[in-house]
Amino acid sequence: MEYYLITLKNYFFHQANLHFVDPWLFGVLYLFSKILFLIFLGWAIKNLRSQSSIVLPLVFAAIGYSLPYFYLIIAGKNIPLWIYLVIGCIYLFSGWSIHAKLRKARSTEV
Helix, strand or coil: CHHHHHHHHHHHHHHHHHCCCCHHHHHHHHHHHHHHHHHHHHHHHHHHHCCCCCHHHHHHHHHHHHHHHHHHHHHCCCCCHHHHHHHHHHHHHHHHHHHHHHHHHHHHHC
8 A cells, every 4th residue: 555655646746846836835725725715605605695795705715716726827837738627627517516505505595
């Protein structure tokens, strides 16, 4: 098992060096972005239930969610096209998921 973990770590660090991306910074941004996303999504649901505007919390949630991908797009060099396609799929799924959560929050308020 240790062999596979070391091989995986070496692969990720090799890819990070090829594309000029710091894997530790990407990891920290990834974890931090999920925390920000959940905080701002909770704020949006709170505003939805109190019939306030949800635009600002959703904008902040989208920005928070996008931090690691912005870093990858800005700092990364020679990123393959399929990575951009994966990021696009992540955004599509996330948008669908947020829409479903907000719809569920709206229906439970009644």
